[in-house]
Amino acid sequence: MFSIYLPWDKFSGNTEGQCGTCDNNRTDDCRLPNGTIDSSCPDMAHQWHVAEHNNSQCTPPPPEPTPTQPPGCDPPICHLIQSEVFESCHKIIPYEPFIVACIFDACYMDNVTIGCTSLQTYADACAQAGVCIEWRNYTNGQCDFTCEKPKVYNACGPQVERTCNAWYNFKFIQTQNEFSVMGDIQLEGCYCPPGTTLMSSSSNYCIPSCGKNGQITALYNEGVVTYSIVL
Structure with a gap:
């Protein structure tokens, strides 16, 4: 998940592409380069390739095999997502993908606070859906x-x-x-x-x-x- 917060007084109506025109109107976010609205945002995204210096276009890298999870790796911080702390958001935003991402990051990254990223991302998604979660106090100082x-x-x-x-x-x-x-x-x-x-x-x-x-x-x-x- 990727998000950018822009100040309205400077960027309102001053953007284009996959993020729309920064007008808080989601109905025109799937705009094509020619100005028309596509019914599918995923299809629209392919029309906004960024040309490189050699005039080639961005192409996704080939998928890499998912490494095997280290045995016994089960970081407690990741299970906070499915706990009662986030319970008010569970029925609005499915939490399972965020737990998978959290466990993967926490088990393969050297940074001990990497699991905070998944929690913050899930909390941001909940907030955008109208549910604000006070979750950092439940991480024992790990995500201050x-x-x-x-x-x-x-x-x-x-x-x-x-x-x-x-x-x-x-x-x-x-x-x-x-x-x-x-x-x-x-x-x-x-x-x-x-x-x-x-x-x-x-x-x-x-x-x-x-x-x-x-x-x-x-x-x-x-x-x-x-x-x-x-x-």
Whole structure:
């Protein structure tokens, strides 16, 4: 599974190919290079070959035989996917392929945290389907998520965090438009601590009050308190 998260204010209507046009409208994602919509996304994908320098096109490599699983390899972290932690998502997203991928990675890779990838991928799929799972606390620290201060981790946060920029909030949060369809989906990430607000979408400042024009407001960033006039 492969996914990319793009900021709407920069990429809305500004992409093409297998990922659609970044408009949160899945009905036009299977667009062909000529602009028409294909009824089959898998068939459409073959029309978007990327030319290499020698003008040849990408071709899939021949399948390799699946190696035999090492005897006795049964990583406990992988079974978290089928546990009650993810139970609310089991009927929506089948979990069996994710367990297979997790066991394979954990048994053949040297990285002890590689199993976290399958858990995160399954959790992301569940989130896209409307089910947010708080799962990292059940991995005994193996899959911790670290945030840059002052932001803190939130397993179920909004895709668009409210800021002190009224225009930004109005366009991407308050207004009913093409972005509203994704408003109910919650994803894990780093957010401002409770009681503070992100100063702007491009900053890492979390402030206790957005204030009014000319008001002096304290800014908290990485444990340092400074003061700035909000203009």
